[in-house]
Amino acid sequence: MVKVKNPYEVLGVKQGASEEEIKKAYRDQVKKYHPDQYQDNPLSKLAEEKLKEINEAYEYVSGKGQTTKASNGWSGRSAAAGSQGSQGSQGGDESFKQVRMLINNGNIADAEALLESIPNKNAEWFYLRGLLFMKKGWYNEAVMNMKQAVNMDPSNYEYRDALNKMNANSNVYRGNANNRGYGAGPNFCDMCTCLWCSDSMCECCGGDLIGCC
Amino acid sequence: MFGYIMPEKPELKIKEYDIYRAYYCGVCKSIGKRHGQIERMTLTYDAAFLAMLLCSTLNIETKLVKESCIVHPIKKSFVTYNEIIDYSSDINIILAYNNIKDKWEDDKSKVALVAMAVLKKSYKKLMVEHSEKCAIINKRLGDLSLLEKAKCDSIDAAAEPFAKLMEEVLDYNKLDDKTRQVLRWLGYNLGKWIYLIDAFDDLEDDIKSASYNPLLTHFKYNGSGDGISEFKNQIRGQIEFILLYCLGEAAKAFELLATNENKGILENILYIGMLSKTDKILCKRSCGKGEKSV
Numbered sequence: 001m002v003k004v005k006n007p008y009e010v011l012g013v014k015q016g017a018s019e020e021e022i023k024k025a026y027r028d029q030v031k032k033y034h035p036d037q038y039q040d041n042p043l044s045k046l047a048e049e050k051l052k053e054i055n056e057a058y059e060y061v062s063g064k065g066q067t068t069k070a071s072n073g074w075s076g077r078s079a080a081a082g083s084q085g086s087q088g089s090q091g092g093d094e095s096f097k098q099v100r101m102l103i104n105n106g107n108i109a110d111a112e113a114l115l116e117s118i119p120n121k122n123a124e125w126f127y128l129r130g131l132l133f134m135k136k137g138w139y140n141e142a143v144m145n146m147k148q149a150v151n152m153d154p155s156n157y158e159y160r161d162a163l164n165k166m167n168a169n170s171n172v173y174r175g176n177a178n179n180r181g182y183g184a185g186p187n188f189c190d191m192c193t194c195l196w197c198s199d200s201m202c203e204c205c206g207g208d209l210i211g212c213c
Numbered sequence: 214m215f216g217y218i219m220p221e222k223p224e225l226k227i228k229e230y231d232i233y234r235a236y237y238c239g240v241c242k243s244i245g246k247r248h249g250q251i252e253r254m255t256l257t258y259d260a261a262f263l264a265m266l267l268c269s270t271l272n273i274e275t276k277l278v279k280e281s282c283i284v285h286p287i288k289k290s291f292v293t294y295n296e297i298i299d300y301s302s303d304i305n306i307i308l309a310y311n312n313i314k315d316k317w318e319d320d321k322s323k324v325a326l327v328a329m330a331v332l333k334k335s336y337k338k339l340m341v342e343h344s345e346k347c348a349i350i351n352k353r354l355g356d357l358s359l360l361e362k363a364k365c366d367s368i369d370a371a372a373e374p375f376a377k378l379m380e381e382v383l384d385y386n387k388l389d390d391k392t393r394q395v396l397r398w399l400g401y402n403l404g405k406w407i408y409l410i411d412a413f414d415d416l417e418d419d420i421k422s423a424s425y426n427p428l429l430t431h432f433k434y435n436g437s438g439d440g441i442s443e444f445k446n447q448i449r450g451q452i453e454f455i456l457l458y459c460l461g462e463a464a465k466a467f468e469l470l471a472t473n474e475n476k477g478i479l480e481n482i483l484y485i486g487m488l489s490k491t492d493k494i495l496c497k498r499s500c501g502k503g504e505k506s507v
Contacts, residue, residue, distance in 0.1 A: 043395060043465065046394070050469060137376065137398075138369035138370075170457030173457050174488065176464065176484055180224075180484050182224070
């Protein structure tokens, strides 16, 4: 992993690929390793490094001009995403802020111990507990705590957003699988329905697709 | 390991299928050479995946040789050998032995006792060879049986020991720290997926034999009302969420590995094979026993 990588390889394009191809590959890669994808993931630092590598490769491959803009664009967003997390304690007391700081620094065990010692179990407490479970890979507990936080404070955007993101995450995986050909090709039932619908629609307009019905 | 990690055969290229088979047969033959012929019967698909994943991460080129096999004496097929294949075959034996031991402790079946006796010699040898890994695996399985005895009602807590076990299995110690960190997270999520999908798969059997199952305790199954199929319908959505989350995290970890060799096959397994397995076991796509071996 230490060796210097071929920038074309990093982007996953052939040497001499067209500008369009490079741009598309770059966009796909950035989407894949975007900080949003790895937000509550223990590997987020590595994903960030990978993104940096991709940005550098793109910069190298496509020449300086436009790329500084693109790479700044993404890194700017990633910094914003990070600070959003740490700012979020709306009016919470000092210990919640500390827990957030520990989570941001990746110090999960200490954050957990501190959180458990807080007697005031309000919506933020459940939200932070959900976040911690997320990082540990305890997805069921994480969702239960997040839901509790949302129930206790339905107007809080941060809590609802976290819950929505979790729900979206498993759909992302299924989407990726579908892109690779999973479930491709209509099944028999779909085809029949499709024919039947087309026929009905044609008939509505006065025509007919299947003469016998 | 339970053999849930399989490729989706119709989506593999024929070339890829040959290579996958070469890994599978490689692990099988390595078990035969290093441990004994009867031990080959414990082979699982998971071990083939482990071998292929680690080989790809270590950038080991697949060298195919054509050999015949006692299972198919006439037809020659491709095989590949290297130290990772040997490692996977060792892990396969360690986990198979522990799995059988667990079965024997549960129901005292004679079959399990005989199988244990067969594997005992190889297992003892491996305890010396992979002493560190064996110690951790034993510790995790000990934690698991304590949780099972205490009838743990948290899904995550119950799945934790097996997830941690798989984390250890994937953590091949000749790799650099960063790669090992990624492999550990990949292993953790695969382990959790395996444990939970197995729990869902075993629901009927566990109800019949009144055995522990984390899903029954967590969702408070009381045996009344509309019975097992209604119970499954109620929990299906939530279990699907957790299983897909595990696979999503595993896939994210995989994308951070510098895999090149056989990437297509690994992607097939992680993105298509395991999703299709999940759907099949949760009975979403087609219900029935039409499972074919690869």
